[in-house]
Amino acid sequence: MMFFDRALLALGNILFLAGIYLIIGPAKTYVFFSKPTKRRGSVLFLFGIFLILVKWTFIGFVIELLGIMGLFGDFFGIIVQFLRSLPVIGPILSHPAVSPIVDKLAGIRTLPV
Structure with a gap:
């Protein structure tokens, strides 16, 4: 039941982005998210975060997962x-x-x- 809690998902997204920022640094974070091959994943991930913040949690979560697959699918x-x-x-x-x-x-x- 708490899996799609809007506040917890938003907090998790903020901590995820902060963790990437702290691990690889600001310049490499910018380069990673703005690569032409990663742009679609970045847009989907950020759009998913936006949908979660405007109370469309399930759809936002699914779109965010597609973004994560686009960003980290190489791994x-x-x-x-x-x-x-x-x-x-x-x-x-x-x-x-x-x-x-x-x-x-x-x-x-x-x-x-």
């Missing part, structure tokens, strides 16, 4: 490779039946054998 392959190195999840993600599905979802390209 999914790296995350999957890291998860494959973990003891419990690694063998599951590396299983021959699961691996092609996970690779396709994460956008990992494999060379044909």
Whole structure:
């Protein structure tokens, strides 16, 4: 029930942006969000925040998720490779039946054998 609370989502967005700003610095934050390849993700993310602030929380959250996918979609392959190195999840993600599905979802390209 509290998942779509407008105040909590707004606070989470502010803390998320502040965290990125503090981790990579102001110049790199500006460059990251204004890259031509990331512009659509940035616009969707900011529009989602706006919709949350004007009480359209569910629609704003969905649009914000699309923006996050556009901004951070390049990292999914790296995350999957890291998860494959973990003891419990690694063998599951590396299983021959699961691996092609996970690779396709994460956008990992494999060379044909």
